[in-house]
Amino acid sequence: MTEDVRRVFRMDNEVLAFRFTATVSDRAGRTPRERLTDAARLKLWLGAAGLDVTDVSPTGLKGALELREAIYRIGSAIAAGERPRSKDVHTLNTIAAAGHAKAALEHERAGWHLTKTTPVRDALGVLATDAIRILGGPERDRVKNCEGPGCAGLFLDTSRGANRRWCSMNTCGNKVKKSRSAAR
Numbered sequence: 001m002t003e004d005v006r007r008v009f010r011m012d013n014e015v016l017a018f019r020f021t022a023t024v025s026d027r028a029g030r031t032p033r034e035r036l037t038d039a040a041r042l043k044l045w046l047g048a049a050g051l052d053v054t055d056v057s058p059t060g061l062k063g064a065l066e067l068r069e070a071i072y073r074i075g076s077a078i079a080a081g082e083r084p085r086s087k088d089v090h091t092l093n094t095i096a097a098a099g100h101a102k103a104a105l106e107h108e109r110a111g112w113h114l115t116k117t118t119p120v121r122d123a124l125g126v127l128a129t130d131a132i133r134i135l136g137g138p139e140r141d142r143v144k145n146c147e148g149p150g151c152a153g154l155f156l157d158t159s160r161g162a163n164r165r166w167c168s169m170n171t172c173g174n175k176v177k178k179s180r181s182a183a184r
Contacts, residue, residue, distance in 0.1 A: 005048040009035055010153075012168050016049060017131035018154040021072040022167075029150030036065065050111055051101075051123035060120035067095050067124050071131045075154040078135055079145045092128050092135075099125010148172025 005011065013019040023035045023045060036042050039056040042064050046053050056064075070091040074084040101122040102113045114122040134156060135143065142157040146167035155167040166172040 005044060008041070009045055009048065010168075010171070011048055012170065013153070013155060014158075015130065015134055015154075015156050017071050017127050017134060018075065018156070018167075019049065020045075020068055020127050021075065022153050023068060024072075025153075026150045027072075028152035036061065036068075046120075046123050051114065051126060053114065053119040053123055056120055060124075063095070064120070064124055066091060067128060071127070071135075072154065074131070074135055075143050076145055076152075078140060078143045079154070084135075092131060095121075095124050096128035096132055097125075099123070099129070101126045146172050 010022045010025065011019060013022055025033045025035065036045065039058060039061045042061050043053055043056045046056075070088040073088045074092065077084040099122045100115050100118065104111050104113050112123075112126055134140070139156060142162060144155055144157050144164070146153045146155060147165040148167065148171070151167060151172050153167040153172075155164070157164040
């Protein structure tokens, strides 16, 4: 596939698991837009995230979509001060436990070694583990949903005052600023 990753996916979220949930855009809009439309798109996204796999089956895609939505629902529940659904927590924990990826430092950069036999399962395990680290860690209270028009994407508010409102100033924040400016 020769598509430019930046044209297909938003890769600007600092949290890997939340970057994965952004493969659906306009979640709060009238028509959410699915970007993982087929196995080749999942392979493209995983490669861009540093989780290169040789092939993705339809079953792998189905598992990835299930994980993505579980992460999103858990994150949104936490952002709203609610308790996540136990089914979603079970999905997250099961997928994290099934992966066998090994962290590696290569060329002075962190990366992942996936097994040759189950690379997609390993990659999903990395994503699930990253979600657990954020959703169950000390920064859990800083998980938010974007207030940008139609977005509702997850992000980790690392601002000093914990008052950030948008997943990205370059996208949602600028849209709000432009619409305010046009209204004046």
